[in-house]
Amino acid sequence: MGLRWVTVQPPARRMGWLPLLLLICFSGAPGQRSPLNDFQVLRGTELQHLLHLGGPKPWQEDVANVEECAGRCGPLLDCRAFHYNLSSHGCQLLPWTQHSPHTRLQRSGRCDLFQKKTYVRTCTVDNGVEYRGTVAITVGGLPCQHWSHRFPNDHKFTPTLRNGLEENFCRNPDRDPGGPWCYTTDPAVRFQSCGIKSCREAACLWCNGEDYRGSVDRTESGRECQRWDLQHPHPHPFEPSKFLDKNLDDNYCRNPDGSERPWCYTTDPQMEREFCDLPRCGSEAQPSQEATTLNCFRGKGEGYRGTANTTAAGVPCQRWDAQLPHQHRFAPEKYACKFKHTSAPHAPLEENFCRNPDGDSHGPWCYTTDPGTPFDYCALRRCDDDQQPSILETAHQVLFDKCGKRVTRVDPLRSKLRVVGGQPGNSPWTVSLRNRQGQHFCGGSLVKEQWVLTARQCFSSCHTSLVGYEVWLGTLFQDPQPGEPDLQRIPMAKMICGPSDSQLVMLKLERPVILNQRVALICLPPERYVVPPGTRCEIAGWGETKGTGDDTVLNIALLNVISNQECNVKHRGRVRESEMCTAGLLAPVGACEGDYGGPLACFTHDCWVLQGIIIPNRVCARPRWPAIFMRVSVFVDWIHKVMRLG
Numbered sequence: 001m002g003l004r005w006v007t008v009q010p011p012a013r014r015m016g017w018l019p020l021l022l023l024i025c026f027s028g029a030p031g032q033r034s035p036l037n038d039f040q041v042l043r044g045t046e047l048q049h050l051l052h053l054g055g056p057k058p059w060q061e062d063v064a065n066v067e068e069c070a071g072r073c074g075p076l077l078d079c080r081a082f083h084y085n086l087s088s089h090g091c092q093l094l095p096w097t098q099h100s101p102h103t104r105l106q107r108s109g110r111c112d113l114f115q116k117k118t119y120v121r122t123c124t125v126d127n128g129v130e131y132r133g134t135v136a137i138t139v140g141g142l143p144c145q146h147w148s149h150r151f152p153n154d155h156k157f158t159p160t161l162r163n164g165l166e167e168n169f170c171r172n173p174d175r176d177p178g179g180p181w182c183y184t185t186d187p188a189v190r191f192q193s194c195g196i197k198s199c200r201e202a203a204c205l206w207c208n209g210e211d212y213r214g215s216v217d218r219t220e221s222g223r224e225c226q227r228w229d230l231q232h233p234h235p236h237p238f239e240p241s242k243f244l245d246k247n248l249d250d251n252y253c254r255n256p257d258g259s260e261r262p263w264c265y266t267t268d269p270q271m272e273r274e275f276c277d278l279p280r281c282g283s284e285a286q287p288s289q290e291a292t293t294l295n296c297f298r299g300k301g302e303g304y305r306g307t308a309n310t311t312a313a314g315v316p317c318q319r320w321d322a323q324l325p326h327q328h329r330f331a332p333e334k335y336a337c338k339f340k341h342t343s344a345p346h347a348p349l350e351e352n353f354c355r356n357p358d359g360d361s362h363g364p365w366c367y368t369t370d371p372g373t374p375f376d377y378c379a380l381r382r383c384d385d386d387q388q389p390s391i392l393e394t395a396h397q398v399l400f401d402k403c404g405k406r407v408t409r410v411d412p413l414r415s416k417l418r419v420v421g422g423q424p425g426n427s428p429w430t431v432s433l434r435n436r437q438g439q440h441f442c443g444g445s446l447v448k449e450q451w452v453l454t455a456r457q458c459f460s461s462c463h464t465s466l467v468g469y470e471v472w473l474g475t476l477f478q479d480p481q482p483g484e485p486d487l488q489r490i491p492m493a494k495m496i497c498g499p500s501d502s503q504l505v506m507l508k509l510e511r512p513v514i515l516n517q518r519v520a521l522i523c524l525p526p527e528r529y530v531v532p533p534g535t536r537c538e539i540a541g542w543g544e545t546k547g548t549g550d551d552t553v554l555n556i557a558l559l560n561v562i563s564n565q566e567c568n569v570k571h572r573g574r575v576r577e578s579e580m581c582t583a584g585l586l587a588p589v590g591a592c593e594g595d596y597g598g599p600l601a602c603f604t605h606d607c608w609v610l611q612g613i614i615i616p617n618r619v620c621a622r623p624r625w626p627a628i629f630m631r632v633s634v635f636v637d638w639i640h641k642v643m644r645l646g
Helices: 066-073 332-341 566-572 634-646
Strands: 002-008 021-024 039-042 045-049 081-085 090-095 103-107 111-116 181-183 189-191 263-265 272-275 365-367 374-378 432-433 441-448 450-456 470-473 489-497 504-509 534-542 555-562 579-582 599-604 607-614 625-633
Touching: 021 103, 039 181, 039 470, 045 081, 045 432, 066 081, 066 111, 263 332, 441 470, 441 607, 441 634, 450 634, 504 634, 534 607, 566 579, 607 634, 625 634
Parallel strands: none
Antiparallel strands: 002 021, 039 111, 045 103, 081 090, 081 111, 181 189, 263 272, 365 374, 432 441, 432 470, 441 450, 450 504, 470 489, 489 504, 534 555, 534 599, 555 579, 579 625, 599 607, 607 625
């Protein structure tokens, strides 16, 4: 039996009363629990701290195995992760995680990285008392007050290693049933919940849960799950290295054998395996015949039952029960069970008819018979009584987490405007597209470790052979010197053209990039988000500068967003809702040849967000004329679908 101190406050806790200390006894879970159960693993990965390159603590070479290493780290308040050397069985304890400042993940041929779940999990267990994540904003969008500060809201909590009251992160030091909360920086709102979902609520089940990737690690009876990468107390055949497509992560509930629903082996020697209690997505509903037999579609078209079977570009659809030319997971017999667990009516996947099995906001779509175009949307209109409002009349608050961060080297907001009229700068999500001769020809934006978004104008067709084409990342120079340490050169593996009116292309890379200070992901905006006029954004590229700057380095220029209404005064009504504009300046500042496909990035709530894609204008960087960009938020659902299905 072990002992631990738990801080509990009386009901008036947030009025500044002193906490009470209660000594509570508890016993460990029954069975053969492994200390590794408290950790999430990243295989072949090391965590580097940029300010402590030599490592925080020396390697310990006297450990018997990885479980002993976990046992050493687990009880220590200043140990949040550890490296385990596969060959020497060495163990290095770490006081930080991948979410700590000045850290970066890098590939490793010798180490696995194990991080405590409480620090890297984005959901909560029980009421979130052990939550140690980095969310620092409330459910109402208010920034949290630092726990070490007493203004604007005074309180009696004292940050310690034990209670985890770091910086201004959401915490639950008083065991509030509503989960993690914080004092806010708004004097009118003393405290507020952070709205962090429980791990059970964070992901729901479709069908039999074969696609479930949530973080629940308890069975329906409350037993803790056995890790998939361990063979005790129950030996089993589901080794993660042999079932890579099943995502057998740590000890989380999964369904690798097509059972009725997700399950796991338990740490109880008397109970080999048990189902997990997980919520299903939506509720039972029957499709409305009236809503599904028209030649138009309502809502997102999930209930469309028409017989349209060609895309907007006129390409015939692939049959849903076929896996050629495109393999996919929407097999009609598997998808049929989803009808029982969705609140919206879903039409069956019949023949090669246009359908919307994943709730795409653009409406019904299909896999195509063109090997070069995996899927496309169908030429169907929305029903008149179900028209969506103009996106130009909507606005949403945006919250982001791990993307759109960069180490500032030059502050563009304080520098002189001189891409055309730009200046050397830092845009770690801007990539250079290179032809077979290694020459730069377009820009692009890194939206996922293995995906780049660019413009269709960069390629002669959607069937261009990509042999010899590469994406270069991590350099500020158009022609970096051989051996430049931060340069990453990754071949293009696949090109997917966007909807016909999008002018977008997604490029899948041969392998994921390594994220670091020079290479970062840019955030994607919410669906149909409209950037408010007056927002200051930046474009980046290695393109033509027209003699206004150094075209051998990455140039950045600042531009102010204007409304489409104002933009159409100059462009005579030709600017569509799927496009956006920035103000024309007296000096020539803007994008030119070689910049196409690059980002228009806007700083939103402490993150850089990809709001626009550079496309050719009639004249590049024309003084006094607004520049036009593709509005990314209109096609963000398509972008996510490509990354999910590609």
